[in-house]
Amino acid sequence: DIQMTQSPSxxxxxxxxxVTITCRASQNIYHWLAWYxxxxxxAPKFLIYKASSLESGVPSRFSxxxxxxxxxxxxxxxxxxxxxxxxCQQYDSYPWTFGQGTKVxxx
Amino acid sequence: QLQLQESGPGLVKPSETLSxxxxxxxxxxxxxxxxxxxxxxxxGKGLEWIGSIYYSGTTYYNPSLKSRVTISVDTSTNQxxxxxxxxxxxxTAVYYCxxxxxxxxxxxxxxxxxxFWGRGTLVTVSS
Numbered sequence: 085d086i087q088m089t090q091s092p093s094x095x096x097x098x099x100x101x102x103v104t105i106t107c108r109a110s111q112n113i114y115h116w117l118a119w120y121x122x123x124x125x126x127a128p129k130f131l132i133y134k135a136s137s138l139e140s141g142v143p144s145r146f147s148x149x150x151x152x153x154x155x156x157x158x159x160x161x162x163x164x165x166x167x168x169x170x171x172c173q174q175y176d177s178y179p180w181t182f183g184q185g186t187k188v189x190x191x
Numbered sequence: 192q193l194q195l196q197e198s199g200p201g202l203v204k205p206s207e208t209l210s211x212x213x214x215x216x217x218x219x220x221x222x223x224x225x226x227x228x229x230x231x232x233x234x235g236k237g238l239e240w241i242g243s244i245y246y247s248g249t250t251y252y253n254p255s256l257k258s259r260v261t262i263s264v265d266t267s268t269n270q271x272x273x274x275x276x277x278x279x280x281x282x283t284a285v286y287y288c289x290x291x292x293x294x295x296x297x298x299x300x301x302x303x304x305x306x307f308w309g310r311g312t313l314v315t316v317s318s
Contacts, residue, residue, distance in 0.1 A: 085254075116296060116303075118303075118304035118305070120238075120305070126310075127287055127308035127309065127310055127311050128238065128287075128305070128308055129308075130304065130305060130306050130307070130308075133303070133304050133306075139306075171237065171238055173238075173304060173305070175294070175296075175301075175302070175303045175304050176296065178251055178301070179240060179251075179253045179254060179255075180240045180302065181240065182237055182238040182239070182240070183237070184237045185237050185238075
């Protein structure tokens with residue numbers, strides 16, 4: 085199985101901060117990576133596919149980059165609605181696997 | 192507007208079979224454009240993919256659960272279902288159904304990312 089490792093596990097930030105979350109894959113997944121946002125008690129919300137393609141309706145302050153084994157999710161200016169847990173997921177190889185999550189909390 | 196709604200018992204006894212259904216509305220499960228998947232999340236934990244199915248019945252299962260999982264599709268009712276046998280407390284989780292695009296990354300169509308999710312249903316395994 086491809087292991088997906090996110091860092092950091094928890095991130096404390098303030099409104100307006102630029103935030104970057106890293107996701108590393110245990111082997112080459114090209115650009116077959118997605119990002120999700122999850123708030124407590126809610127289903128994950130799909131944000132980004134193919135490493136850097138923004139889903140329709142997702143604010144442009146979210147961006148993704150990377151290829152191969154290292155990827156990043158960046159929030160250019162953190163908004164109150166962005167405090168949540170973020171997950172990466174690879175869909176290059178079966179079985180599809182998720183990172184363990186990064187919680188973005190208020191500083 | 193697409194909606195996915197999970198349903199099934201919220202409490203299952205150890206060693207029994209967990210059965211859930213996902214009702215799809217606002218879109219056809221028979222569309223060849225999508226796979227339909229199940230994901231679970233144990234309390235306070237991360238996300239685990241369980242398995243996915245195409246309208247034709249082609250399935251992909253997580254090897255860690257494969258011996259206990261059956262996913263089926265009913266195109267006449269626009270639903271797909273999950274059965275997980277011989278459950279233990281470790282199977283206690285919120286179970287989500289989701290829609291995935293069918294992608295041809297290599298030779299055959301396979302499930303992609305989880306584009307649209309149901310709200311999830313908590314299943315507790317306890318006697």
